[in-house]
Amino acid sequence: MSKSGFVWYLVRRLATMALLLVVVSFLIFSLTYLSPGSPVDVLLGPNTRTSEAVAALNAKYHLQDPFFAQYWYWLTNALHLDFGTSILSSLPVGDQIGDRLPVSLFLGGYAYVLTMVFGIIPGIVAAVKRGTAFDRSTVAASIVALSAPAFVTGVFALYLFAVVLPVFPVAGMGTGFVDGLWHLTLPAIALALSVMALMVRHTRAAMIGVLDQDYVTFARARGLSSRRVLVTYALRNALIPVVTISGALLAAVIIGGVIVEQTFSLNGVGSLLIQSVETKDVPTIQGVALVVAAIIVVANLLADLTYLVVDPRIRLGRHAQ
Secondary structure (H helix, E strand, O other): OOHHHHHHHHHHHHHHHHHHHHHHHHHHHHHHHHOOOOHHHHHHOOOOOOHHHHHHHHHHOOOOOOHHHHHHHHHHHHOOOOOOEOOOOOOEHHHHHHHHHHHHHHHHHHHHHHHHHHHHHHHHHHHHOOOOHHHHHHHHHHHHHHOOOHHHHHHHHHHHHHHHOOOOOOOOOOOOHHHHHHHHHHHHHHHHHHHHHHHHHHHHHHHHHHHOOHHHHHHHHOOOOHHHHHHHHHHHHHHHHHHHHHHHHHHHHHHHHHHHHHHOOOOOHHHHHHHHHHOOOHHHHHHHHHHHHHHHHHHHHHHHHHHHHHOOOOOOOOOOO
């Protein structure tokens, strides 16, 4: 692909990304708008409802404006990272997200690295050693891991490795990078386990499909070493479908982090979302949901760009050469 073709592809992907985020923002706002109850009820609580208090809250949160006017007001502010004020804490939603986002990114990144390392490598080895005891045990273990939701794995791991065998901390984030890494090891494993199993099965299937191709058989017939055939001919082509699914798996890690953060008492964006849903803190729900959606969209863009690095021969539209 030429440089101009790549730039044009990137511009198109960014435009698609922006349009998708607008659609997602509209869905987020619409669902919270249509949800039962009113933020005024949450704000006033058991206090006496006076017409003056209700009018003041309606004016502050633009609750009496038409639907599209409310959406436009929220969207234009969100573009400046102003998601409004939390109903529960009276703090800016953007500040709350900014304080908690590093924890979620650290946890998600840690779990994703575990997924890639312990998902791809065993999948490749199982494909190369197809039919052996290692292959069968890997497939069986992946089936068991796929059957266990993150919250079940988290509770079991917490009880086993933090209570019965006090190897890992029970909860919290720790101080510093190394201590934080140690505190997040158990949550990251619980979060990555089922996604890792899916990556193992996908990598194994992709690798077996490539190893059965005629050009791999021909390379072996020429007398090339098994290592050279694996690295030069098989591995790169097998990684193409793996990279394709990596974006979707990152989205699964981010979504699963909501439950894991709550299980391990981590002050991340996921636990903030659950708290805001329980208290009907609409501005916080909208802000967190939009930020999570943006992270997922950006992750898929990075996966597409990685796809080009793995196989630059791919033609992207009529502008690619």
